[in-house]
Amino acid sequence: MPETIVEQPVIELADVCRDFPSQPPVRALAHVSLRVGRGDYLAIVGPSGSGKSTLLNVLGLLDRPTSGHYRLDGTETTTLRERDRTRLRGERIGFVFQSFHLLPHRSVAENVMLAEIYTGQPRAGRRDRALAALERVGLGHRVGFPPGRLSGGERQRAAIARALLGSPSLLLCDEPTGNLDSRNTEAVLGLFDELRAQGMTIVVITHEQEVSERAGRRARITDGTLQEE
Amino acid sequence: MDVRDLIGEAVAGMLARPVRSALTTLGTVLGITTLVVTLGVAATAGNQIVGRFDELVATAVTVEVPETDDVPLVRWDAIDRLTRLRGVVSAAALAESEDGANLSVRSNDLVDPARVTTRSLTVLAASTGLPEAVRGRMVRGRFYDAGHVRRGDRVAVIGDEAARMLGVARLDTAPAVFIDGHAYTVIGVLGDLRRERNLASAVVVPPTAGRRFGLRDVSRVLVNTDLGAAGLIARQAPAALSPGNGDMLQVVAPSSPTRARDGAQEDANALFLILGLVSLLVGAVGIANVTLVTVMERVAEIGLRRSLGAARRHIAAQFLLESTLIGLTGGVIGASVGVVAVVAVSAAKQWTPLLDVRLAIAAPVAGALVGLLAGLYPAMRAARMEPVDALR
Numbered sequence: 145m146p147e148t149i150v151e152q153p154v155i156e157l158a159d160v161c162r163d164f165p166s167q168p169p170v171r172a173l174a175h176v177s178l179r180v181g182r183g184d185y186l187a188i189v190g191p192s193g194s195g196k197s198t199l200l201n202v203l204g205l206l207d208r209p210t211s212g213h214y215r216l217d218g219t220e221t222t223t224l225r226e227r228d229r230t231r232l233r234g235e236r237i238g239f240v241f242q243s244f245h246l247l248p249h250r251s252v253a254e255n256v257m258l259a260e261i262y263t264g265q266p267r268a269g270r271r272d273r274a275l276a277a278l279e280r281v282g283l284g285h286r287v288g289f290p291p292g293r294l295s296g297g298e299r300q301r302a303a304i305a306r307a308l309l310g311s312p313s314l315l316l317c318d319e320p321t322g323n324l325d326s327r328n329t330e331a332v333l334g335l336f337d338e339l340r341a342q343g344m345t346i347v348v349i350t351h352e353q354e355v356s357e358r359a360g361r362r363a364r365i366t367d368g369t370l371q372e373e
Numbered sequence: 374m375d376v377r378d379l380i381g382e383a384v385a386g387m388l389a390r391p392v393r394s395a396l397t398t399l400g401t402v403l404g405i406t407t408l409v410v411t412l413g414v415a416a417t418a419g420n421q422i423v424g425r426f427d428e429l430v431a432t433a434v435t436v437e438v439p440e441t442d443d444v445p446l447v448r449w450d451a452i453d454r455l456t457r458l459r460g461v462v463s464a465a466a467l468a469e470s471e472d473g474a475n476l477s478v479r480s481n482d483l484v485d486p487a488r489v490t491t492r493s494l495t496v497l498a499a500s501t502g503l504p505e506a507v508r509g510r511m512v513r514g515r516f517y518d519a520g521h522v523r524r525g526d527r528v529a530v531i532g533d534e535a536a537r538m539l540g541v542a543r544l545d546t547a548p549a550v551f552i553d554g555h556a557y558t559v560i561g562v563l564g565d566l567r568r569e570r571n572l573a574s575a576v577v578v579p580p581t582a583g584r585r586f587g588l589r590d591v592s593r594v595l596v597n598t599d600l601g602a603a604g605l606i607a608r609q610a611p612a613a614l615s616p617g618n619g620d621m622l623q624v625v626a627p628s629s630p631t632r633a634r635d636g637a638q639e640d641a642n643a644l645f646l647i648l649g650l651v652s653l654l655v656g657a658v659g660i661a662n663v664t665l666v667t668v669m670e671r672v673a674e675i676g677l678r679r680s681l682g683a684a685r686r687h688i689a690a691q692f693l694l695e696s697t698l699i700g701l702t703g704g705v706i707g708a709s710v711g712v713v714a715v716v717a718v719s720a721a722k723q724w725t726p727l728l729d730v731r732l733a734i735a736a737p738v739a740g741a742l743v744g745l746l747a748g749l750y751p752a753m754r755a756a757r758m759e760p761v762d763a764l765r
Binding site: 201204206207226227230231233234235237239241243245247248249250254258259261262263264267306 | 374375377378382385388389673674676677678679680681682683684685687760761764
């Protein structure tokens with residue numbers, strides 16, 4: 145029997161490199177290997193230009209590594225066709241962005257419901273699921289609000305609710321507190337703690353000490369090389 | 374992706390900037406309106422030309438009765454047989470002769486050296502249905518009736534032009550005209566003729582009174598038919614008027630109206646059609662332009678959607694549908710405005726508006742097509758965007 149282990153890692157990067165063609169070629173990721181198990185809470189820290197964003201893009205299936213392997217939930221993604229990568233991205237990964245990316249003309253609930261329209265979930269019960277996700281992040285009282293009337297922390301929580309819809313295997317956060325003040329940062333980090341306690345796998349890319357300290361694991365990326373601390 | 378979701382997203386995208394979307398539709402609205410108005414007014418006016426043609430010419434049948442020495446070919450009472458035919462609206466028999474064409478007519482017996490009082494007018498005899506047969510009306514007074522005819526009353530009806538020339542202004546004084554020295558009481562003035570307009574300057578007397586001027590036999594019969602009945606009546610009239618001698622009568626019937634209709638429709642104003650097409654083109658460029666701007670503005674949204682699992686075709690479909698909806702909206706508004714304009718023009722000209730239903734349906738479809746074509750390039754740009762770049 146090849147694998148009797150129940151716990152399959154959510155993320156398994158093996159010797160991943162990402163080169164950008166230019167003169168001379170830039171190696172943004174150099175032989176990165178990483179395992180993130182289910183329920184892990186990993187913070188990736190590093191200065192700007194260190195390859196953080198490239199790593200996030202690779203992890204989020206937004207970019208393909210030049211070489212190496214990336215298994216997401218045991219699926220080898222580097223050989224997948226574009227269409228399958230897109231589907232995998234929609235189904236398995238919930239993104240949380242620094243700038244929230246909420247559609248300004250839609251209500252909070254509609255913004256959350258947006259997460260389901262490309263993944264083939266039935267329309268029936270979509271609103272209920274969105275409301276449940278909003279309840280989960282403590283925004284049950286802001287359902288019909290336009291994002292413009294929410295505070296920064298509330299907006300990010302709405303974005304997290306959207307990421308949670310569809311029960312992704314991985315919550316991938318790109319500087320989730322970059323636009324928030326310390327009080328709202330605390331609220332979002334508190335929420336991450338709760339989600340982690342519920343078994344959610346979280347990868348946070350950040351340059352903030354405070355954020356990385358709350359994570360269970362920390363890895364530092366410098367000049368494309370990843371080192372766990 | 375559910376089609377309803379796609380439509381919902383496209384509608385939401387369009388309504389996110391309602392003013393911009395409304396302005397974007399303007400070009401299509403103008404183009405479609407121009408096309409609908411041009412085609413609609415052309416069709417309406419074309420129909421109107423045919424209608425006028427129908428009324429005045431296509432329903433007018435004239436029977437010429439050649440002169441005979443002995444027995445008249447058409448008797449005065451034969452007109453009753455003619456009016457009984459189905460399809461005949463009105464008919465009248467006329468007796469005209471060269472003798473009657475230039476009779477001196479005076480309105481009084483006094484000789485006024487200062488003005489010309491004696492006019493040389495046409496005098497003719499007619500049956501009682503003349504006002505209807507010439508599509509005129511009695512401007513003043515009345516036409517003579519069967520009683521006048523039977524009694525041989527010396528009454529006359531004069532055309533409005535003749536009344537002006539003779540100075541007959543009012544009838545309550547029972548004015549008389551002297552035809553060749555014989556006095557006749559004027560009981561009516563006939564005007565507004567739409568057929569046989571030369572009767573406006575004529576003096577009409579009952580057949581029984583016309584014998585004195587050599588107006589003995591029927592020389593012409595005027596018939597008005599229902600629309601489309603002219604051909605039939607033209608065939609039947611000779612037999613009705615002169616049983617047995619029908620082939621000696623000459624019937625003047627209108628030509629078939631189809632040719633006139635064809636000609637009118639070819640008259641559609643090509644210039645305005647081109648103008649409408651140019652407006653549509655401008656509208657398409659406008660939609661393409663604005664959609665492209667919208668795509669550039671919504672790069673982050675495109676990135677977000679890609680991160681949520683949207684494939685390139687989903688992005689393309691959404692922007693394509695948005696521009697199509699804008700075009701469709703413009704088409705619907707344009708078609709509506711165009712139809713209203715056609716009706717307004719028709720109302721102003723007292724025409725019957727005529728609009729092909731297919732045109733009213735095709736116009737919004739054309740608008741949608743314009744939007745679809747205009748959206749192709751922006752949608753392609755949106756779909757080609759790399760999610761990594763879009764989210765940056």
